[in-house]
Amino acid sequence: MHCPYCHHDDSRVVDSRTADDGAAIRRRRQCPSCSRRFTTVETASLQVQKRSGVLEPFSRSKVASGVRKACQGRPVSDDDLAVLAQTVEDAVRALGNPEVPAREVGMAILGPLRSLDEVAYLRFASVYRDFDSLEDFEAEVTLLRVERESAARLRAEDNSSEARTDVTQKPGQSQTNQKASRKLESKSP
């Protein structure tokens, strides 16, 4: 690798260590011509193919900043976002392809974001999955509520207690809830 300062066409590795929990190798290099030192980072190539077809390197900070917009005003910290971005990277790398469509990255964000914050999830999903009507939101909210209730039921059964967690509702929400349950009833045979 050539020297970034004087462009001498060679450099010598003076130190080499793994970084990022083994996902990367950092090498300290020295230029034999100008003697200046610089660091290179080697990671397995992971490129994201945007809708336009353009490839760009996968970036955890891009994932975090994309999700951060959906988290405005929500109790989600930068640490939460960093963990989410790492989870997304692991999931995307696990697909086993050096190039992944941006869509797959978006898909990998949905699950972890939902466990992090349901409101932020709805915001993100509405943009990402092109919600274009109130019904789209309603269906998604219904799904979230059903899953939350069945999770609560499971927890209650686990505790083998009769206590049932009831979510306190604001007046505006109860209507949606009624609609949602109507929708559920009409879906069941």
Ligand SMILES: [Zn+2]
């Ligand atoms: Zn140099």
